[in-house]
Amino acid sequence: MLHIIVDVFICLLIADFVSGLGHWAEDTWGAPGRSPLLxxxxxxxxxxxxxxxGQMRNKSYWETNHVTVILALVxxxxxxxxxxxAWQAYLTVALISQSNQIHKWAHSQTVPFWVRWLQRIGLLQSVxxxxxxxxxxxxxxxxTTTNLLNPVLDGTGFWHGLEWVIERCGISVKRATEARGGY
Ligand SMILES: [Zn+2]
Ligand SMILES: [Zn+2]
Incomplete structure (x- = not known):
């Protein structure tokens, strides 16, 4: 039983990391005008x-989650x-597919009681x-999935280090979008 709990926990952390990687990439390079679809x-x-x-709260489930759900289905x-x-692979993909829903809950004051409880213990990201x-x-x-990885990644300068490595590879990460505080 314990190994199942540990596996679920690891799946959640992987989903959290993927949500962070995707979000970081969006915020770093997310300038419009390259692809109408994107x-x-x-x-x-x-x-x-x-x-x-706060506008995120007004979106429906499908409006909030369609991109990650479609990618997850692929x-x-x-x-x-x-x-x-391995069921762990399917669980991880399922959790990633709900990362925007969990993000939406982190912008909501009214959430199901079990979500509030999971937010309180940090397994889902709190407001x-x-x-x-x-x-x-x-x-x-x-x-954007849990409260657990961010302190580690921010505290160790992970994103800063990743940007440093990418710049050494000749790719600019200075194109800060409005998402990151303006050009
Ligand atoms: Zn952001
Ligand atoms: Zn947000």
Missing amino acids: DKWVILPNIEHHRRP VLGGLLAFHVN AHHGEHHKRPYAYRFC
Whole structure:
């Protein structure tokens, strides 16, 4: 039983890390004008969210989650095609598919009691924890699923280090979008 709990916990942390990586990439390079489809589905909603974070509460489940759900279905198709049997892989993808829903709960005062309880113990991201991301310099707390990884990644300078490595590879990370506090 304990190993199942540990596995679920690790799946949650992986989902948290993926949510942070995706969010960091959006906030770092998320300038509009390169692809109409990307703008419509990812870039503009991301910029809009950072301008008016509370607006997220007014979106329906599908409006909030359609991008990650569709991507997750594609990945699930790949897992099935390659006959992956590990339930942990499916759980991780399922959790990632709900990362925007969990993010939305971190902007909501009214949530189901079990969500509030999970937020209280940090297994889902709390309102106060996520609120720090929406403050200048918009460079911390990129993970949006739990309260657990952000202190580690921010405390060790992980994102800063990642940007340093990417710059050494000749890719600019200075194109700060409005999501990260303006150009
Ligand atoms: Zn952000
Ligand atoms: Zn937010």
